[in-house]
Amino acid sequence: MIRIGDWIYISTRKYKGNAFVMDKAQDVLLVQIPSGTLPRVSIHSVTKLDERLRDKDFQVLIDLALDLGDKKWFDELAERRREVMR
CATH class of the missing domain: 1.10.287 (Helix Hairpins)
Structure with missing residues (x-):
């Protein structure tokens, strides 16, 4: 289950990389990526990352x-x- 505050990996045609979940509405996420914001990303195109920080x-x-x-x-x-x- 992906929640607000989780780190995720996004794999879409426009972007592949890590992001931070800012908001969630059903199957759509608002995320923050290091170079800006992706307004909406389908929850089906993301994977939750390991929560341990290195x-x-x-x-x-x-x-x-x-x-x-x-x-x-x-x-x-x-x-x-x-x-x-x-």
């Missing part, structure tokens, strides 16, 4: 938080990354 995952998320200008999320990610790296 160091490179934190870097991607931190970059996304910076791109979005979300200081609070950036600070949370930086703190979690420090805890995981201990």
Whole structure:
């Protein structure tokens, strides 16, 4: 089951790569990708990713938080990354 806040892999004609689920309505997702937003993606063209974060995952998320200008999320990610790296 894919929910808001999940990381997914998208495979469509227009885009193949990871994305973050921002909103969900039945079989359609609104997602955030590193280079912008895809307004709608069919739930049938995505796969939920493993929920365990690795160091490179934190870097991607931190970059996304910076791109979005979300200081609070950036600070949370930086703190979690420090805890995981201990």
